[in-house]
Amino acid sequence: xxxxxxxxxxxxxxxxxxxxxxxxxxxxxxxxxxxxxxxxxxxxxxxxxxxxxxxxxxxxxxxxxxxxxxxxxxxxxxxxxxxxxxxxxxxxxxxxxxxxxxxxxxxxxxxxxxxxxxxxxxxxxxxxxxxxxxxxxxxxxxxxx
Numbered sequence: 001x002x003x004x005x006x007x008x009x010x011x012x013x014x015x016x017x018x019x020x021x022x023x024x025x026x027x028x029x030x031x032x033x034x035x036x037x038x039x040x041x042x043x044x045x046x047x048x049x050x051x052x053x054x055x056x057x058x059x060x061x062x063x064x065x066x067x068x069x070x071x072x073x074x075x076x077x078x079x080x081x082x083x084x085x086x087x088x089x090x091x092x093x094x095x096x097x098x099x100x101x102x103x104x105x106x107x108x109x110x111x112x113x114x115x116x117x118x119x120x121x122x123x124x125x126x127x128x129x130x131x132x133x134x135x136x137x138x139x140x141x142x143x144x145x
Contacts, residue, residue, distance in 0.1 A: 002054065002115065009089070010048025012107055024062060024112030027092060031106040037096035042076050044091045045110055053084040053115075060114045061092055067110070072098030075111050082113075 008014055015025035029035070030048040037043060053059060061080035067073040076093040092111045096102050104110060134142065 002057070004054070004115070005052040007050040008048060009050065012048065015049075015113060024114040026064065026109040027061070027090065027111045027113050029092075029104050029106060029108045029110045031104065034103050034105050036101050036103045037073070037094060038101050039096055039099050042093060042095040044093050045104065047090045047092060047110075049090045050087055051082060051090065052087065053082065055084050056117055056119070057084055058082060058116050058118055059090070060116055061090070062112045062114060064109060064112055071102050072096060073102055073104075073110075079114070 006014065010028070010030045012028050012030070015027055017025055027047045027049070030046045035043060035045065051059060059082035061075055061078070061082065063074040063078050073094055073096055076095040080093065082090055090113070094104070094110060
């Protein structure tokens with residue numbers, strides 16, 4: 001477990017894990033009043049949280065499966081990345097991919113936040129790459145024809 005400094009500017013408890021083996025914590029909508037998303041409409045919804053992630057880590061904002069499967073509500077840039085040097089409020093870009101309007105209420109769970117370790121790239125310029133069985137095949141080349 002890693003400690004992450006957090007500022008909570010909402011009236012809600014800090015996000016917590018639903019089960020012992022959960023990968024993500026649920027983020028809640030910080031709204032003054034309910035927000036209705038029309039079909040294909042997108043909005044940034046605040047969470048009231050500001051993080052100070054350690055270098056070498058990012059926080060990924062991911063959709064909640066229940067909202068996606070039952071209502072067509074998802075995170076538009078999933079996964080959204082919160083960089084270690086960002087200190088602003090964590091916002092969630094929600095989009096309504098259904099044919100019906102959907103209302104988000106203050107305090108409603110709208111996304112998941114997952115902490116992930118990463119390494120930065122150091123490029124090594126070359127004139128050729130090693131060969132593999134797959135080669136340059138992409139976009140479904142290894143699956144059903």
